Amino acid sequence: DGGITQSPKxxxxxxxxNVTLSCEQNLNHDAMYWYRQDPGQGLRLIYYSQIVNDFxxxxxxxxxxxxxxxxxxxxxxxTSAQKNPTAFYLCASSPNRVGEAFFGQGTRLTVx
Amino acid sequence: xxxxxxxxxxxxxxxGDTVTLNCSYEVTNFRSLLWYKQEKKAPTFLFMLTSSGxxxxxxxxxxxxxxxxxxxxxxxxxxxxxxxxxxxCAVEGTGxxxxxLTFGKGTHLIIQx
Numbered sequence: 001d002g003g004i005t006q007s008p009k010x011x012x013x014x015x016x017x018n019v020t021l022s023c024e025q026n027l028n029h030d031a032m033y034w035y036r037q038d039p040g041q042g043l044r045l046i047y048y049s050q051i052v053n054d055f056x057x058x059x060x061x062x063x064x065x066x067x068x069x070x071x072x073x074x075x076x077x078x079t080s081a082q083k084n085p086t087a088f089y090l091c092a093s094s095p096n097r098v099g100e101a102f103f104g105q106g107t108r109l110t111v112x
Numbered sequence: 113x114x115x116x117x118x119x120x121x122x123x124x125x126x127x128g129d130t131v132t133l134n135c136s137y138e139v140t141n142f143r144s145l146l147w148y149k150q151e152k153k154a155p156t157f158l159f160m161l162t163s164s165g166x167x168x169x170x171x172x173x174x175x176x177x178x179x180x181x182x183x184x185x186x187x188x189x190x191x192x193x194x195x196x197x198x199x200x201c202a203v204e205g206t207g208x209x210x211x212x213l214t215f216g217k218g219t220h221l222i223i224q225x
Contacts, residue, residue, distance in 0.1 A: 035215075042116075042200065043155075043215040090154070100146070101213060103154040 003027065006091050006104035012112050013078070013085065021076045021107045023091035030094075032074035033101065036060060037088040046089075049074055078109065086111050114139040114205050118216035125191060126224050133186040133219045135201030143204040145177055145184050146213065150198040158186070158199075188221075196223045 004025040013019045025032065031050050035043040045058030049068040063082025068074055074093075078085045088108050092101040115138045125131055137145065144162045148155035159168045161177035161184060168175050172195075175186045188195055198220050202213035 033213075040121075040217060042217040043202075043213075045213070100157050100160055102157070103148075105153045 004091060004093050004102050004104040006089075006107050008107060009105065011107055011109045013109060015111060016080045018077055018079050019109065021078065021089055021091075021109070023074045023076065023104060024072055025074075025093045025102075025104075026072060027093055027095070027102060028071070029102070030071070032068070033092040033094075034058075034064075034066065034074070034076045035090045035092065037090060037106075043090065046076065085109055114203060114214040116201055116203055116214050116216035118199075118201050118219050120219060121217060122220040122222070124222045124224060127191060127193060129191050129223075130187065130189045131191060131221065133188075133199050133201075133221070134183065135185070135216060136181075136183040137201075137203045137214075138182065139203045139205035139214065141205050142179070146202045146204070147175055147184075147186050148200040148202065150200055150218070151196075155200055191223045193223045193225055196221060 007022045033048045034046040036046055037043050044060050046064050047055055047058050047066045049055035052068055052071050055066050055068050063079055065077045088106050090106045091104040094101045117136050119134045144160050146160045147158040149158055159175045164177050164179035172189045177184045198218040200218045201216045204213055
């Protein structure tokens with residue numbers, strides 16, 4: 001089945017550690033996105049990529065990094081520089097600029 | 113900077129009621145407005161609106177865009193408990209130098225049996 005897969009579903013991080021969230025899609029979509037969702041805040045754009053080997057910062061990119069080495073994959077690294085990383089992270093993809101974005105099931109990251 | 117405001121932020125109604133959710137926006141170079149339903153995890157796509165005054169309908173859900181008023185509404189008739197979810201409105205534009213969708217905070221809809 002075509003879709004977008006995020007892993008892990010739950011992730012616990014100690015303070016000072018970097019962690020990487022996985023996002024894979026087999027929809028042959030060019031564009032991929034990472035959003036962060038906090039209670040009462042809606043979704044906020046972290047990074048996006050319109051094409052392989054190219055990505056752009058979103059509204060809240062500080063403390064995060066990404067790579068886009070393959071069309072199917074867009075991993076997000078939450079670095080120790082991100083001071084408040086506890087949140088729900090959603091990855092999305094779309095066939096063109098944005099249009100109808102398809103979302104993964106999300107990763108809930110908790111700092112312990 | 114693009115901005116999306118949804119109202120109400122939360123709403124509790126009884127099964128069978130009709131509800132109207134609101135979304136207003138300020139966006140540079142508007143391209144589209146989208147509605148999503150988020151039950152537990154992944155938001156699922158409901159509608160994409162690009163033209164003013166044309167209603168999109170899917171079962172008991174319908175939505176319409178008013179570009180003059182910079183707003184959209186999402187109607188749900190004969191609500192069921194399965195409609196309980198967070199409804200997200202998002203706009204696509206080119207404001208703020210960042211691509212992607214700008215989301216509102218969502219309307220948390222609770223349908224009581």
